[in-house]
Amino acid sequence: MGRRIARDGRAVAGLLGVALLLVVGLAGPMLANRQPIVCRFEGQWHWPALVDVVHQFPWGERLVSKSKPFAFPTFEAKRDLPADGFALWPPIRYGPRETSADILQGPSAVHLLGTDQVGRDVAARLLRGASVSVGVGLGAMLIASLIGIPLGGLAGYVGGITDILISRLIELVLCFPVFFLILAVMAWLGPGTGAVGVAVVIGLTRWTSIARYTRGEFLRLKSEDYVLAARAQGAGLGRIVFVHILPNGLGPVLVAITFGVANVVLIEAGLSWLGFGVQAPEPSWGNMLRAGYEHLKLGPHLIYSSCAAIFLAVLSCNLVADGLRSALNPKGV
């Protein structure tokens, strides 16, 4: 299967895009930061950008606050660092929330992609916004998988009344247009929910296709000879499900999950556009696009970069999902 994907040019391009997205999403603070990656200040080594990378994770703060060389920097490198002091800077020397007097400027040598309405560097925001898309995309699909795979597996394996009930539930969730259900739940939380809330809400509402694919696979595989053989040998339910069925049925489910990630990236940016989810000054591609929409005449450059980022992220995930699908089912069109 790996070989089939490797021969599929589109899938390889998609994989490269997804890999790039993951790298930028994880290492964003080392690519765009107002502080250096590593510097020497008052006789001590500091790793401010690296600390920021760890800080992206919810448990990261405890991790770095205890270890001395990685403590949070108390200085402003651009102002405090001596001119001859050693510092290794990220490629973009601006933070995503760092404002300046240069507002709505077009791309230049100083600001590669220009600045926004409060003088923040667009390139920095674009790079740092990737972590929101990656985090919400993976987080939401993790939640959706944790709901969809057990429910779908149960429906497919047990069948009978369980199957009927779960299938009705899936049909019910499908009746609500995506944004209607998500926005209605968002109304409880109000604007400013943050990335975690968005991931949870999307995950809770977007598990249906994963459940349907899992159900189909369990239904197909449970009457396969090797599963019957395992059952005849007296294998327990856990062994049958996790050793015999799940690994063989994971392919189509993985396709559904990959398509799901593309969809979540799209929905998250849409929610941020509407003012739910990630709020400025925190960067997200959706609220960058919104800023561009609000300054159409003066700052069209705000639109290009966020549009390109959203498009490429969605396209890459779709390409990978399509590649997976045709690798699993070579005869299909």
Added chain:
Amino acid sequence: MLSYSLKRILWALPTLVGITVVSFAVMHLAPGEPALSAGGLEQEALSPSQYQRLAEHYGWDRSLWVQYLDWVWRAARLDFGRSFSDGQPVIGKIGRALPATLYLALVALVASLGISIPLGITAARRQNGVFDSVSGVLLYGLYSVPSYVMGVVVILVVGVWWDALPFRGVASDGFADLTAGEKLRDLGQHVVLIGFCLAYRPLAFQARLVRANLLEVSQADFMRTALAKGLAPGRALVRHGFRNTLIPLITLVALTVPALLSGAVILEVIFSWPGIGRLLFDSIMQRDYPTIMGLTVISALLVLAGTLLADLAYAWVDPRVTYD
């Protein structure tokens, strides 16, 4: 056919009940008393007797079951109560917003089908030809562009730079004073940009589906027979092949309905289109729960009706369909 239809309609009833339960839950799982927070009131700030009066007015003092049944009974008569924000009956607000959304969805559906079917047929006639390859890549790329991204881009290019078409609302301000011909022209101009933004993703998907199905059908025996008796390949594909791709297309159209309603939320906000998507957005900003509940129910019902109709049409077109 009749028994299938009856069974299918009966199966929709539990879903219908589920829709009301979910919509009711959306309001009642909300933290705090929505009616209070909508009015900017804190429960602590009210005297017990004031709170008691409000609770009686809104019916919070009754059990959840009674509240639910009462709400369903009123919803069944299309009474969703009054909006928190302006005191208008909710059904009136939805009724005024629905035509704009349905009009838009219809335009998008007709446009996407009208373009995607010929596109898919042309591509399938010469598999891997120049047209097929180019349109394949373009459609694939187009499908990956979120509609709101396209919306902002077309507003910038066509609306602002080129200044060719209007991009706010359904019609111009002085619409009532125009002659019939000018009215038609005005409506047409306003719907072009938003209609395109709503239509292009379903279009790309449908064209790919028509092409894939035609290619599959072209291997069938009846196609070989048609060609063997001397029918021109193009004619055979349209007359014999295309008919057999209608069934998946019907399902697809039904699946497009929720996408059209859902995709319209952000587009309606971008284009200031006075439909239900924009109403939903405004209601959420104002925490207007009766309107949110009404909209959730109505939109889910539209989708349910769409899938039901598609399943019935499916059975009507293809007699082999039975309920498993």
